[in-house]
Amino acid sequence: MSIHIHNITKTFGSFNALKNVNLEVKTGELVALLGPSGSGKTTLLRIIAGLEFADEGEGKIEFHGSDVTNRTAYERKAGFVFQNYALFNHMTVAENIAFGLRVMKKPERPEREDIDKSVTELLRRIALEGYGGRYPSQLSGGQKQRVALARALAVGPQVLLLDEPFGALDAKVRKTLRKWLRQFHDETKVTTLFVTHDQDEAFELADRVVILHEGHIQQIGSPQQLRANPTNEFVADFLDCVMI
Amino acid sequence: MAAIIDIHPAKHRTRVRRATAESAWSRWLVISIAVGFMGLMFVLPLVVIFQEAFRKGWDGYIEAFDDRATMHAIWLTLKVAAITVPLNTIFGLAAAWCVSRFRFRGKRLLTSLIELPLWVSPVIAGLIYVLLFGAQGFFGPSLKEHGIKIIFALPGIVLSTIFVTFTFVARVLTPQMEAQGQAEEEAAMTLGANGFQMFWRVTIPKIKWGLLYGIILCNARSMGEFGAVSVVSGHIRNKTNTVPLHIEVLYNENQFVPAFAVASVLTLLALATLILKTLTTTKRGAA
Numbered sequence: 001m002s003i004h005i006h007n008i009t010k011t012f013g014s015f016n017a018l019k020n021v022n023l024e025v026k027t028g029e030l031v032a033l034l035g036p037s038g039s040g041k042t043t044l045l046r047i048i049a050g051l052e053f054a055d056e057g058e059g060k061i062e063f064h065g066s067d068v069t070n071r072t073a074y075e076r077k078a079g080f081v082f083q084n085y086a087l088f089n090h091m092t093v094a095e096n097i098a099f100g101l102r103v104m105k106k107p108e109r110p111e112r113e114d115i116d117k118s119v120t121e122l123l124r125r126i127a128l129e130g131y132g133g134r135y136p137s138q139l140s141g142g143q144k145q146r147v148a149l150a151r152a153l154a155v156g157p158q159v160l161l162l163d164e165p166f167g168a169l170d171a172k173v174r175k176t177l178r179k180w181l182r183q184f185h186d187e188t189k190v191t192t193l194f195v196t197h198d199q200d201e202a203f204e205l206a207d208r209v210v211i212l213h214e215g216h217i218q219q220i221g222s223p224q225q226l227r228a229n230p231t232n233e234f235v236a237d238f239l240d241c242v243m244i
Numbered sequence: 245m246a247a248i249i250d251i252h253p254a255k256h257r258t259r260v261r262r263a264t265a266e267s268a269w270s271r272w273l274v275i276s277i278a279v280g281f282m283g284l285m286f287v288l289p290l291v292v293i294f295q296e297a298f299r300k301g302w303d304g305y306i307e308a309f310d311d312r313a314t315m316h317a318i319w320l321t322l323k324v325a326a327i328t329v330p331l332n333t334i335f336g337l338a339a340a341w342c343v344s345r346f347r348f349r350g351k352r353l354l355t356s357l358i359e360l361p362l363w364v365s366p367v368i369a370g371l372i373y374v375l376l377f378g379a380q381g382f383f384g385p386s387l388k389e390h391g392i393k394i395i396f397a398l399p400g401i402v403l404s405t406i407f408v409t410f411t412f413v414a415r416v417l418t419p420q421m422e423a424q425g426q427a428e429e430e431a432a433m434t435l436g437a438n439g440f441q442m443f444w445r446v447t448i449p450k451i452k453w454g455l456l457y458g459i460i461l462c463n464a465r466s467m468g469e470f471g472a473v474s475v476v477s478g479h480i481r482n483k484t485n486t487v488p489l490h491i492e493v494l495y496n497e498n499q500f501v502p503a504f505a506v507a508s509v510l511t512l513l514a515l516a517t518l519i520l521k522t523l524t525t526t527k528r529g530a531a
Contacts, residue, residue: 076434078434080431088432103438105398152435155435
Protein backbone atom coordinates (compact mmCIF):
# COMPACT_ATOMS: atom_id res chain seq x y z
CA MET A 1 0.00 0.00 0.00
CA SER A 2 1.28 3.43 -0.88
CA ILE A 3 1.20 6.50 1.34
CA HIS A 4 0.61 9.98 -0.04
CA ILE A 5 1.22 13.00 2.11
CA HIS A 6 -0.05 16.26 0.64
CA ASN A 7 0.87 19.60 2.06
CA ILE A 8 0.81 18.70 5.75
CA THR A 9 1.38 21.45 8.32
CA LYS A 10 1.39 21.00 12.08
CA THR A 11 1.76 23.59 14.78
CA PHE A 12 1.94 23.08 18.54
CA GLY A 13 0.99 26.41 20.06
CA SER A 14 3.35 28.81 18.34
CA PHE A 15 5.83 26.12 17.34
CA ASN A 16 5.78 25.05 13.72
CA ALA A 17 6.59 21.34 13.79
CA LEU A 18 5.89 20.63 10.13
CA LYS A 19 5.58 23.06 7.24
CA ASN A 20 3.90 22.04 3.98
CA VAL A 21 5.31 18.56 3.88
CA ASN A 22 4.78 16.50 0.71
CA LEU A 23 5.90 12.91 0.48
CA GLU A 24 5.06 9.77 -1.41
CA VAL A 25 5.99 6.32 -0.23
CA LYS A 26 5.49 3.65 -2.87
CA THR A 27 4.04 0.23 -2.21
CA GLY A 28 6.63 -2.11 -0.75
CA GLU A 29 9.19 0.61 -0.21
CA LEU A 30 11.39 0.97 2.86
CA VAL A 31 11.88 4.66 3.58
CA ALA A 32 13.81 6.38 6.35
CA LEU A 33 12.89 9.74 7.87
CA LEU A 34 16.23 11.15 8.91
CA GLY A 35 16.90 14.34 10.81
CA PRO A 36 18.22 15.85 14.02
CA SER A 37 15.99 15.87 17.10
CA GLY A 38 13.22 18.41 16.85
CA SER A 39 13.12 18.21 13.07
CA GLY A 40 9.52 16.97 13.06
CA LYS A 41 10.13 13.40 11.93
CA THR A 42 8.29 11.71 14.79
CA THR A 43 5.41 14.17 14.44
CA LEU A 44 5.11 13.26 10.77
CA LEU A 45 5.08 9.56 11.60
CA ARG A 46 2.41 10.07 14.26
CA ILE A 47 0.28 12.07 11.84
CA ILE A 48 0.46 9.23 9.33
CA ALA A 49 -0.64 6.77 12.01
CA GLY A 50 -3.51 9.01 13.13
CA LEU A 51 -2.09 9.53 16.62
CA GLU A 52 -1.82 13.22 15.88
CA PHE A 53 -3.83 15.34 13.50
CA ALA A 54 -2.38 17.87 11.10
CA ASP A 55 -3.62 21.47 11.10
CA GLU A 56 -6.90 21.99 9.29
CA GLY A 57 -6.44 23.17 5.76
CA GLU A 58 -5.37 21.78 2.45
CA GLY A 59 -3.35 18.98 4.03
CA LYS A 60 -4.35 15.48 3.04
CA ILE A 61 -3.16 11.96 3.73
CA GLU A 62 -4.00 9.08 1.44
CA PHE A 63 -3.48 5.38 1.98
CA HIS A 64 -3.46 3.71 -1.41
CA GLY A 65 -5.47 6.47 -3.00
CA SER A 66 -8.19 6.70 -0.35
CA ASP A 67 -8.36 9.77 1.85
CA VAL A 68 -7.72 8.90 5.51
CA THR A 69 -7.08 12.46 6.75
CA ASN A 70 -10.02 12.41 9.15
CA ARG A 71 -9.85 8.78 10.14
CA THR A 72 -8.83 7.84 13.67
CA ALA A 73 -5.83 5.69 14.51
CA TYR A 74 -7.94 2.63 15.09
CA GLU A 75 -9.61 3.01 11.72
CA ARG A 76 -6.31 3.46 9.90
CA LYS A 77 -4.68 0.45 11.57
CA ALA A 78 -1.17 1.31 10.55
CA GLY A 79 1.30 -0.97 12.32
CA PHE A 80 3.20 1.28 14.70
CA VAL A 81 6.29 0.42 16.70
CA PHE A 82 6.98 2.90 19.48
CA GLN A 83 10.33 4.17 20.55
CA ASN A 84 10.04 2.63 24.01
CA TYR A 85 8.07 -0.33 22.67
CA ALA A 86 4.91 0.52 24.66
CA LEU A 87 4.30 -3.17 25.35
CA PHE A 88 1.36 -3.95 27.61
CA ASN A 89 3.21 -4.74 30.79
CA HIS A 90 0.34 -6.57 32.43
CA MET A 91 0.05 -9.03 29.55
CA THR A 92 2.31 -11.89 28.57
CA VAL A 93 4.29 -11.78 25.34
CA ALA A 94 1.69 -14.02 23.67
CA GLU A 95 -1.18 -11.82 24.89
CA ASN A 96 0.62 -8.74 23.65
CA ILE A 97 0.99 -10.22 20.18
CA ALA A 98 -2.60 -11.48 20.16
CA PHE A 99 -4.07 -8.13 21.28
CA GLY A 100 -4.78 -6.74 17.83
CA LEU A 101 -6.53 -9.95 16.77
CA ARG A 102 -8.58 -10.19 19.95
CA VAL A 103 -10.00 -6.67 19.70
CA MET A 104 -11.31 -7.28 16.18
CA LYS A 105 -15.06 -7.17 15.65
CA LYS A 106 -16.88 -10.48 15.72
CA PRO A 107 -17.15 -11.44 12.04
CA GLU A 108 -13.50 -10.63 11.29
CA ARG A 109 -12.04 -11.97 14.51
CA PRO A 110 -10.22 -15.27 14.01
CA GLU A 111 -11.08 -18.32 16.11
CA ARG A 112 -9.16 -18.80 19.32
CA GLU A 113 -7.08 -21.63 17.85
CA ASP A 114 -6.22 -19.54 14.81
CA ILE A 115 -5.08 -16.68 17.04
CA ASP A 116 -2.88 -19.10 18.99
CA LYS A 117 -1.49 -20.41 15.73
CA SER A 118 -0.56 -16.97 14.41
CA VAL A 119 1.04 -16.06 17.74
CA THR A 120 3.18 -19.19 17.63
CA GLU A 121 4.13 -18.47 14.03
CA LEU A 122 5.09 -14.87 14.87
CA LEU A 123 7.10 -15.95 17.90
CA ARG A 124 9.04 -18.32 15.65
CA ARG A 125 9.59 -15.54 13.20
CA ILE A 126 11.09 -13.19 15.77
CA ALA A 127 13.14 -16.08 17.17
CA LEU A 128 11.41 -16.01 20.56
CA GLU A 129 9.77 -19.45 20.58
CA GLY A 130 8.94 -20.50 24.10
CA TYR A 131 8.83 -16.90 25.34
CA GLY A 132 5.04 -16.58 24.95
CA GLY A 133 4.35 -16.95 28.65
CA ARG A 134 6.84 -14.34 29.81
CA TYR A 135 6.07 -10.80 30.77
CA PRO A 136 7.71 -7.80 29.08
CA SER A 137 9.64 -6.99 32.27
CA GLN A 138 11.46 -10.32 31.87
CA LEU A 139 12.78 -9.47 28.40
CA SER A 140 15.86 -7.64 27.20
CA GLY A 141 15.57 -4.48 25.12
CA GLY A 142 16.18 -6.29 21.84
CA GLN A 143 13.61 -8.94 22.70
CA LYS A 144 11.04 -6.30 23.63
CA GLN A 145 11.65 -4.58 20.33
CA ARG A 146 10.98 -7.79 18.42
CA VAL A 147 7.80 -8.43 20.42
CA ALA A 148 6.63 -4.91 19.64
CA LEU A 149 7.23 -5.59 15.98
CA ALA A 150 5.44 -8.94 16.09
CA ARG A 151 2.49 -7.31 17.86
CA ALA A 152 2.23 -4.68 15.14
CA LEU A 153 2.51 -7.31 12.39
CA ALA A 154 -0.05 -9.72 13.87
CA VAL A 155 -2.99 -7.83 12.38
CA GLY A 156 -1.39 -7.84 8.94
CA PRO A 157 -0.99 -4.09 8.50
CA GLN A 158 -0.54 -2.63 5.04
CA VAL A 159 1.83 -0.02 6.41
CA LEU A 160 4.49 -0.33 9.07
CA LEU A 161 5.65 2.76 10.93
CA LEU A 162 8.66 2.56 13.22
CA ASP A 163 9.70 5.36 15.57
CA GLU A 164 13.44 5.17 16.32
CA PRO A 165 13.13 1.38 16.32
CA PHE A 166 16.65 0.74 17.53
CA GLY A 167 17.18 3.93 19.49
CA ALA A 168 17.30 2.42 22.95
CA LEU A 169 19.48 -0.58 22.11
CA ASP A 170 23.19 -1.11 22.36
CA ALA A 171 25.35 -1.03 19.23
CA LYS A 172 25.69 -4.77 18.77
CA VAL A 173 21.99 -5.58 19.11
CA ARG A 174 21.24 -2.66 16.82
CA LYS A 175 23.35 -4.09 14.01
CA THR A 176 21.74 -7.52 14.26
CA LEU A 177 18.23 -6.14 14.38
CA ARG A 178 18.91 -3.85 11.46
CA LYS A 179 19.90 -6.79 9.28
CA TRP A 180 16.94 -8.72 10.52
CA LEU A 181 14.52 -5.92 9.69
CA ARG A 182 15.91 -5.49 6.17
CA GLN A 183 15.61 -9.22 5.57
CA PHE A 184 12.15 -9.22 7.01
CA HIS A 185 11.11 -6.38 4.75
CA ASP A 186 12.53 -8.12 1.68
CA GLU A 187 10.41 -11.17 2.49
CA THR A 188 7.13 -9.43 3.30
CA LYS A 189 7.35 -6.24 1.23
CA VAL A 190 5.20 -4.30 3.70
CA THR A 191 5.42 -0.58 2.98
CA THR A 192 7.63 0.66 5.79
CA LEU A 193 8.54 4.10 7.06
CA PHE A 194 10.95 4.50 9.94
CA VAL A 195 12.28 7.43 11.89
CA THR A 196 15.91 7.69 12.87
CA HIS A 197 18.54 10.26 13.74
CA ASP A 198 21.32 7.86 12.84
CA GLN A 199 22.43 8.27 9.25
CA ASP A 200 24.28 4.94 9.11
CA GLU A 201 21.06 3.23 10.04
CA ALA A 202 19.10 5.15 7.44
CA PHE A 203 21.60 4.57 4.68
CA GLU A 204 22.11 0.91 5.41
CA LEU A 205 18.43 0.04 5.64
CA ALA A 206 16.40 2.30 3.44
CA ASP A 207 15.60 2.31 -0.26
CA ARG A 208 15.11 6.04 0.00
CA VAL A 209 15.97 8.54 2.68
CA VAL A 210 13.97 11.67 3.53
CA ILE A 211 15.96 14.37 5.27
CA LEU A 212 13.96 16.63 7.56
CA HIS A 213 15.06 19.81 9.26
CA GLU A 214 12.96 22.32 11.17
CA GLY A 215 9.74 20.91 9.79
CA HIS A 216 10.84 21.07 6.16
CA ILE A 217 11.81 18.23 3.88
CA GLN A 218 15.31 19.14 2.74
CA GLN A 219 15.90 16.36 0.28
CA ILE A 220 14.58 12.96 -0.75
CA GLY A 221 16.67 10.37 -2.50
CA SER A 222 18.50 7.09 -2.44
CA PRO A 223 21.55 6.95 -0.17
CA GLN A 224 23.81 7.22 -3.24
CA GLN A 225 21.99 10.25 -4.61
CA LEU A 226 22.10 12.04 -1.29
CA ARG A 227 25.78 11.46 -0.78
CA ALA A 228 26.62 12.45 -4.34
CA ASN A 229 24.34 15.47 -4.60
CA PRO A 230 23.34 17.17 -1.39
CA THR A 231 20.97 19.95 -2.42
CA ASN A 232 21.83 22.40 0.28
CA GLU A 233 24.24 23.41 2.99
CA PHE A 234 22.26 21.67 5.75
CA VAL A 235 22.15 18.29 4.02
CA ALA A 236 25.82 18.43 3.17
CA ASP A 237 26.68 19.37 6.71
CA PHE A 238 24.36 16.82 8.26
CA LEU A 239 25.67 14.00 6.09
CA ASP A 240 29.17 15.25 6.69
CA CYS A 241 30.06 15.39 3.03
CA VAL A 242 31.27 18.24 0.87
CA MET A 243 28.97 20.20 -1.36
CA ILE A 244 30.19 20.32 -4.90
CA MET B 245 25.68 3.64 61.71
CA ALA B 246 28.69 5.48 62.94
CA ALA B 247 29.75 4.03 66.25
CA ILE B 248 30.04 6.59 68.96
CA ILE B 249 31.58 4.37 71.60
CA ASP B 250 34.89 3.66 70.00
CA ILE B 251 36.81 0.86 71.68
CA HIS B 252 39.73 1.13 69.30
CA PRO B 253 41.17 4.59 69.76
CA ALA B 254 44.07 3.71 67.47
CA LYS B 255 41.70 3.25 64.54
CA HIS B 256 39.95 6.45 65.38
CA ARG B 257 41.14 8.31 62.31
CA THR B 258 40.09 5.67 59.82
CA ARG B 259 36.64 5.21 61.28
CA VAL B 260 33.91 5.71 58.68
CA ARG B 261 31.51 8.35 59.72
CA ARG B 262 28.77 9.80 57.58
CA ALA B 263 28.50 13.53 57.54
CA THR B 264 24.80 13.29 58.29
CA ALA B 265 25.15 10.87 61.22
CA GLU B 266 23.68 12.18 64.46
CA SER B 267 24.89 11.47 67.91
CA ALA B 268 23.31 8.55 69.80
CA TRP B 269 21.76 10.97 72.21
CA SER B 270 19.90 12.95 69.56
CA ARG B 271 18.84 9.78 67.78
CA TRP B 272 17.28 8.49 70.96
CA LEU B 273 15.53 11.76 71.51
CA VAL B 274 14.01 11.84 68.03
CA ILE B 275 12.90 8.22 68.19
CA SER B 276 11.32 8.60 71.61
CA ILE B 277 9.46 11.73 70.56
CA ALA B 278 8.09 9.94 67.50
CA VAL B 279 7.18 6.74 69.32
CA GLY B 280 5.81 8.61 72.33
CA PHE B 281 3.67 10.81 70.14
CA MET B 282 2.33 7.83 68.19
CA GLY B 283 1.58 5.96 71.39
CA LEU B 284 -0.17 8.88 73.01
CA MET B 285 -2.11 10.05 70.00
CA PHE B 286 -2.95 6.81 68.18
CA VAL B 287 -2.33 3.64 70.16
CA LEU B 288 -3.74 4.79 73.46
CA PRO B 289 -7.09 5.99 72.04
CA LEU B 290 -7.34 2.73 70.11
CA VAL B 291 -6.91 0.75 73.31
CA VAL B 292 -9.38 2.99 75.15
CA ILE B 293 -12.04 2.52 72.48
CA PHE B 294 -11.94 -1.25 72.73
CA GLN B 295 -11.58 -1.22 76.49
CA GLU B 296 -14.68 0.92 76.89
CA ALA B 297 -16.59 -1.07 74.28
CA PHE B 298 -15.93 -4.32 76.14
CA ARG B 299 -16.47 -2.88 79.64
CA LYS B 300 -19.54 -5.10 80.06
CA GLY B 301 -17.93 -8.04 78.32
CA TRP B 302 -18.64 -9.65 74.98
CA ASP B 303 -22.38 -9.89 75.70
CA GLY B 304 -22.58 -6.20 76.48
CA TYR B 305 -20.74 -5.47 73.25
CA ILE B 306 -23.15 -7.53 71.17
CA GLU B 307 -26.12 -6.08 73.03
CA ALA B 308 -25.06 -2.59 71.99
CA PHE B 309 -25.89 -3.48 68.40
CA ASP B 310 -29.30 -4.88 69.31
CA ASP B 311 -30.83 -1.47 68.89
CA ARG B 312 -33.00 -0.12 66.13
CA ALA B 313 -31.34 3.29 65.96
CA THR B 314 -27.85 1.79 65.84
CA MET B 315 -28.70 -0.65 63.10
CA HIS B 316 -30.41 2.12 61.17
CA ALA B 317 -27.32 4.31 61.46
CA ILE B 318 -25.09 1.51 60.20
CA TRP B 319 -27.47 0.77 57.34
CA LEU B 320 -27.66 4.47 56.40
CA THR B 321 -23.88 4.80 56.42
CA LEU B 322 -23.55 1.76 54.16
CA LYS B 323 -26.16 3.24 51.84
CA VAL B 324 -24.34 6.59 51.67
CA ALA B 325 -21.03 4.86 50.94
CA ALA B 326 -22.66 2.64 48.32
CA ILE B 327 -23.84 5.72 46.44
CA THR B 328 -20.84 7.96 47.06
CA VAL B 329 -17.96 5.63 46.32
CA PRO B 330 -19.02 4.50 42.81
CA LEU B 331 -19.88 8.07 41.82
CA ASN B 332 -16.60 9.45 43.10
CA THR B 333 -14.72 6.62 41.40
CA ILE B 334 -16.22 7.74 38.10
CA PHE B 335 -15.66 11.45 38.84
CA GLY B 336 -12.12 10.75 39.96
CA LEU B 337 -11.31 8.70 36.89
CA ALA B 338 -12.75 11.36 34.61
CA ALA B 339 -10.88 14.16 36.36
CA ALA B 340 -7.57 12.27 36.39
CA TRP B 341 -8.07 11.41 32.73
CA CYS B 342 -8.69 15.05 31.79
CA VAL B 343 -5.76 16.41 33.76
CA SER B 344 -3.24 13.77 32.71
CA ARG B 345 -4.22 13.40 29.06
CA PHE B 346 -5.27 16.79 27.77
CA ARG B 347 -3.86 20.26 27.59
CA PHE B 348 -6.58 22.83 28.04
CA ARG B 349 -7.26 26.24 29.44
CA GLY B 350 -8.17 26.16 33.11
CA LYS B 351 -6.31 22.92 33.80
CA ARG B 352 -4.52 24.51 36.75
CA LEU B 353 -7.82 25.65 38.15
CA LEU B 354 -9.29 22.17 37.79
CA THR B 355 -6.27 20.66 39.54
CA SER B 356 -6.69 22.96 42.52
CA LEU B 357 -10.44 22.46 42.59
CA ILE B 358 -9.84 18.73 42.91
CA GLU B 359 -7.93 19.45 46.12
CA LEU B 360 -10.60 21.82 47.45
CA PRO B 361 -12.09 19.33 49.94
CA LEU B 362 -8.69 19.05 51.63
CA TRP B 363 -8.48 22.70 52.55
CA VAL B 364 -12.12 23.63 52.98
CA SER B 365 -13.59 22.85 56.39
CA PRO B 366 -16.17 20.05 56.12
CA VAL B 367 -18.59 22.24 58.03
CA ILE B 368 -18.39 24.81 55.27
CA ALA B 369 -18.96 22.03 52.74
CA GLY B 370 -22.16 21.09 54.52
CA LEU B 371 -23.21 24.69 54.90
CA ILE B 372 -22.91 25.30 51.14
CA TYR B 373 -25.61 22.73 50.53
CA VAL B 374 -27.84 24.14 53.27
CA LEU B 375 -27.51 27.58 51.70
CA LEU B 376 -28.30 26.15 48.27
CA PHE B 377 -31.00 23.61 49.01
CA GLY B 378 -32.24 24.46 52.51
CA ALA B 379 -35.71 25.85 53.19
CA GLN B 380 -34.33 29.41 53.20
CA GLY B 381 -31.76 28.53 50.57
CA PHE B 382 -31.36 29.54 46.97
CA PHE B 383 -33.25 26.62 45.46
CA GLY B 384 -35.29 26.06 48.63
CA PRO B 385 -38.67 27.43 47.52
CA SER B 386 -38.73 25.73 44.14
CA LEU B 387 -37.62 22.42 45.68
CA LYS B 388 -40.39 22.68 48.21
CA GLU B 389 -42.88 23.33 45.44
CA HIS B 390 -41.93 20.06 43.79
CA GLY B 391 -41.88 18.21 47.07
CA ILE B 392 -38.17 17.40 46.87
CA LYS B 393 -36.31 17.18 50.16
CA ILE B 394 -32.54 17.43 50.07
CA ILE B 395 -31.48 18.94 53.36
CA PHE B 396 -32.21 16.84 56.47
CA ALA B 397 -32.58 13.86 54.14
CA LEU B 398 -30.50 11.25 52.33
CA PRO B 399 -29.73 13.39 49.23
CA GLY B 400 -28.13 16.10 51.35
CA ILE B 401 -26.01 13.59 53.24
CA VAL B 402 -24.89 12.00 49.98
CA LEU B 403 -24.13 15.37 48.37
CA SER B 404 -21.97 16.61 51.21
CA THR B 405 -20.20 13.25 51.47
CA ILE B 406 -19.47 13.36 47.75
CA PHE B 407 -18.03 16.83 48.18
CA VAL B 408 -15.77 15.80 51.02
CA THR B 409 -14.50 12.62 49.35
CA PHE B 410 -14.25 13.41 45.65
CA THR B 411 -10.60 14.28 45.89
CA PHE B 412 -9.25 10.84 46.77
CA VAL B 413 -9.51 8.82 43.56
CA ALA B 414 -8.49 11.78 41.39
CA ARG B 415 -5.52 12.68 43.58
CA VAL B 416 -4.13 9.17 43.60
CA LEU B 417 -4.66 8.56 39.89
CA THR B 418 -3.55 11.86 38.36
CA PRO B 419 0.18 11.62 39.16
CA GLN B 420 0.17 7.92 38.35
CA MET B 421 -1.45 8.41 34.97
CA GLU B 422 0.80 11.35 34.21
CA ALA B 423 3.87 9.25 35.00
CA GLN B 424 2.71 6.28 32.96
CA GLY B 425 2.02 8.35 29.88
CA GLN B 426 -0.24 7.14 27.13
CA ALA B 427 2.02 5.17 24.83
CA GLU B 428 0.27 1.91 25.69
CA GLU B 429 -3.11 3.45 24.92
CA GLU B 430 -1.78 4.71 21.60
CA ALA B 431 -0.39 1.27 20.84
CA ALA B 432 -3.80 -0.23 21.55
CA MET B 433 -5.41 2.23 19.15
CA THR B 434 -3.02 1.51 16.29
CA LEU B 435 -3.81 -2.17 16.84
CA GLY B 436 -7.46 -1.44 16.13
CA ALA B 437 -8.86 -1.17 19.67
CA ASN B 438 -11.75 1.25 20.08
CA GLY B 439 -12.00 3.61 23.05
CA PHE B 440 -13.95 1.14 25.16
CA GLN B 441 -11.53 -1.74 24.55
CA MET B 442 -8.55 0.53 25.15
CA PHE B 443 -9.97 1.67 28.49
CA TRP B 444 -10.89 -1.76 29.83
CA ARG B 445 -8.01 -3.80 28.47
CA VAL B 446 -5.14 -1.36 28.77
CA THR B 447 -5.87 1.63 31.02
CA ILE B 448 -7.72 -0.09 33.85
CA PRO B 449 -5.15 -2.89 34.29
CA LYS B 450 -2.41 -0.24 34.33
CA ILE B 451 -3.98 1.82 37.08
CA LYS B 452 -5.89 -0.83 39.01
CA TRP B 453 -3.85 -0.73 42.23
CA GLY B 454 -3.88 3.04 42.38
CA LEU B 455 -7.57 3.02 41.64
CA LEU B 456 -8.21 0.51 44.41
CA TYR B 457 -6.14 2.59 46.79
CA GLY B 458 -8.17 5.70 45.97
CA ILE B 459 -11.44 3.81 46.38
CA ILE B 460 -10.38 2.49 49.78
CA LEU B 461 -9.51 5.97 51.02
CA CYS B 462 -12.71 7.39 49.56
CA ASN B 463 -14.75 4.68 51.26
CA ALA B 464 -13.10 5.15 54.63
CA ARG B 465 -13.69 8.88 54.55
CA SER B 466 -17.27 8.61 53.34
CA MET B 467 -18.17 6.24 56.17
CA GLY B 468 -16.37 8.32 58.77
CA GLU B 469 -17.33 11.84 57.73
CA PHE B 470 -18.79 13.84 60.59
CA GLY B 471 -18.62 17.60 60.02
CA ALA B 472 -20.23 18.05 56.63
CA VAL B 473 -22.89 15.42 57.30
CA SER B 474 -23.62 16.89 60.72
CA VAL B 475 -24.63 20.21 59.14
CA VAL B 476 -27.02 18.78 56.55
CA SER B 477 -28.40 15.77 58.38
CA GLY B 478 -30.40 17.35 61.19
CA HIS B 479 -29.59 14.41 63.52
CA ILE B 480 -32.94 12.73 63.16
CA ARG B 481 -32.71 9.38 64.86
CA ASN B 482 -33.78 6.43 62.71
CA LYS B 483 -33.80 8.77 59.75
CA THR B 484 -30.71 10.83 59.07
CA ASN B 485 -28.18 9.71 61.68
CA THR B 486 -25.11 8.13 60.17
CA VAL B 487 -22.70 6.10 62.29
CA PRO B 488 -20.44 9.01 63.33
CA LEU B 489 -23.45 11.15 64.24
CA HIS B 490 -25.05 8.28 66.09
CA ILE B 491 -21.91 7.79 68.17
CA GLU B 492 -22.10 11.41 69.24
CA VAL B 493 -25.76 11.04 70.20
CA LEU B 494 -25.07 7.91 72.23
CA TYR B 495 -22.13 9.54 73.96
CA ASN B 496 -24.11 12.64 74.85
CA GLU B 497 -26.78 10.41 76.36
CA ASN B 498 -24.08 8.82 78.56
CA GLN B 499 -24.57 5.45 76.85
CA PHE B 500 -20.85 4.76 76.92
CA VAL B 501 -20.73 1.06 76.08
CA PRO B 502 -22.94 1.41 72.99
CA ALA B 503 -21.11 4.60 71.95
CA PHE B 504 -17.71 2.92 72.09
CA ALA B 505 -19.02 -0.32 70.63
CA VAL B 506 -20.26 1.52 67.54
CA ALA B 507 -17.04 3.54 67.50
CA SER B 508 -15.09 0.28 67.50
CA VAL B 509 -16.78 -0.64 64.22
CA LEU B 510 -15.44 2.54 62.61
CA THR B 511 -12.07 1.82 64.19
CA LEU B 512 -12.01 -1.64 62.67
CA LEU B 513 -12.88 -0.07 59.34
CA ALA B 514 -9.91 2.26 59.75
CA LEU B 515 -7.59 -0.62 60.60
CA ALA B 516 -8.83 -2.64 57.62
CA THR B 517 -8.29 0.42 55.45
CA LEU B 518 -4.76 0.76 56.77
CA ILE B 519 -3.96 -2.87 55.95
CA LEU B 520 -5.50 -2.67 52.47
CA LYS B 521 -3.75 0.64 51.85
CA THR B 522 -0.38 -0.89 52.78
CA LEU B 523 -1.04 -3.87 50.51
CA THR B 524 -2.04 -1.75 47.52
CA THR B 525 0.91 0.59 48.06
CA THR B 526 3.29 -2.37 47.88
CA LYS B 527 1.53 -3.63 44.77
CA ARG B 528 1.67 -0.20 43.21
CA GLY B 529 5.35 -0.02 43.96
CA ALA B 530 5.92 -3.41 42.37
CA ALA B 531 3.85 -2.71 39.28
